Amino acid sequence: MASNGPSQNDEQHMIGEGHIFSHHTAPDITRFEAVLSxxxxxxxxxxxxxxxxxxxxxxLLNPKCIAILDGYHGCHGVIEVHQKLTGLKKLDLYYDASELETGDVVHVETPLNPKGQAGAFLVVDETFDPPPLQDPFLWGADTVMHSGTRYVGGHSDMLCVILAVNPERAKEGWFEGLTKERLFLGNAMGNMESxxxxxxxxxxxxxxxxxAFNAGTSGLVKRVVGKLDHASLQEQDIKDGWLLKRLPGKLALFHHATSLGGVESLIKWRSMTDLKVDTRLLRVSIGIEGELVQDP
Incomplete structure (x- = not known):
C-alpha cells in the first residue's frame, strides 16, 4: 500500500527549503529580517x-560584568536574572567602569556618546534614534538593539525587538551563535508580527x-518657557506629581498610553508603570498628525 506521508526525499527537500517550524524560520520572519539587515x-x-x-x-556574550545606567527598567530585570544564574556583576557606567575587563559588556541607550572601554563589548539600545537618524556601527557598536514595538513598528500594535550585529563581529560567529541559540531559548517572534x-x-x-519635523523647532515647538510664576501654580501639586498625573487625561489629541514611536501622539505619566521614575515626569511621544498645534 502506498504511503500518503512524505518520502525521505520529500523531507530532505523541505529541509533544504529552510522552513519547517516557525520557531526556527518562516517566510515572513526571514523576509522581515532581510529587510532589517x-x-x-x-x-x-x-x-x-x-x-x-x-x-x-x-x-551569547556571557560577561562577568555589565556597565549600565538607569535606562529601561526591563533591562535591569533581565540583568537580575543573570545575576542569579551566572553571578553577573552590575556596574554603574559613570562610576565603576574602571572595573570592566575584556569580554565584559557596556550597555547604553542613545542619544549618548558610546565608546568601548577596556576591551568590553558595546551593546547599544537605539530605540530613541531609529534609522535614518543614526548608525551606531559607525561609532564602534558591537551589537545594536531596536524596539520593533516602537518606531520600527510605528503603529503600537506589535511586540518585537531587533538585534543587529556589527558585520565584523558577524565574521567572528556572533550572528550564527545568536541564530542557533534563539531556537533553544524559544524567543522567536510570531508570523503575524513579522x-x-x-x-x-x-x-x-x-x-x-x-x-522629527513635528517635534523639532521647525514644526510644533516654536519656543520653550524656562519658568512660569503665577499664584495659581501651587508647587505642592508639582512636587508629589498630583497635577502631572491628571494632565494627560485633559488633552484632546494626545492619548494617555504607554507606548512611543507610533503614528499617533501619546503622553504618559511615567510613574504609572515604573515606580522608580520621578513622579514629576511626563513622557511625550510625537506622532505624524498635522493638528497637534490645535490641542488645547
Whole structure:
C-alpha cells in the first residue's frame, strides 16, 4: 500500500527549503529580517520582546560584568536574572567602569556618546534614534538593539525587538551563535508580527522624518518657557506629581498610553508603570498628525 506521508526525499527537500517550524524560520520572519539587515547595515535577528533580546545577547556574550545606567527598567530585570544564574556583576557606567575587563559588556541607550572601554563589548539600545537618524556601527557598536514595538513598528500594535550585529563581529560567529541559540531559548517572534513588521518598515523613513519635523523647532515647538510664576501654580501639586498625573487625561489629541514611536501622539505619566521614575515626569511621544498645534 502506498504511503500518503512524505518520502525521505520529500523531507530532505523541505529541509533544504529552510522552513519547517516557525520557531526556527518562516517566510515572513526571514523576509522581515532581510529587510532589517539592509536598513541597519548589519545582519539582524528579531525577537518576541526586549527582555528576550537582551537575554539572548547576554547568553551569547556571557560577561562577568555589565556597565549600565538607569535606562529601561526591563533591562535591569533581565540583568537580575543573570545575576542569579551566572553571578553577573552590575556596574554603574559613570562610576565603576574602571572595573570592566575584556569580554565584559557596556550597555547604553542613545542619544549618548558610546565608546568601548577596556576591551568590553558595546551593546547599544537605539530605540530613541531609529534609522535614518543614526548608525551606531559607525561609532564602534558591537551589537545594536531596536524596539520593533516602537518606531520600527510605528503603529503600537506589535511586540518585537531587533538585534543587529556589527558585520565584523558577524565574521567572528556572533550572528550564527545568536541564530542557533534563539531556537533553544524559544524567543522567536510570531508570523503575524513579522508580517506587520514588513508592513511597517515600508513607511519607516517617512514616519520618522515627519515625527522629527513635528517635534523639532521647525514644526510644533516654536519656543520653550524656562519658568512660569503665577499664584495659581501651587508647587505642592508639582512636587508629589498630583497635577502631572491628571494632565494627560485633559488633552484632546494626545492619548494617555504607554507606548512611543507610533503614528499617533501619546503622553504618559511615567510613574504609572515604573515606580522608580520621578513622579514629576511626563513622557511625550510625537506622532505624524498635522493638528497637534490645535490641542488645547
Amino acid at each position: 539592509s536598513i541597519l547595515k548589519g545582519p539582524a535577528l528579531t525577537y518576541s520582546s526586549g527582555f528576550s533580546a537582551l537575554h539572548a545577547a547576554l547568553v 508580517w506587520m513588521g514588513i508592513r511597517s518598515v515600508r513607511t519607516l523613513e517617512v514616519r520618522v522624518k515627519r515625527q
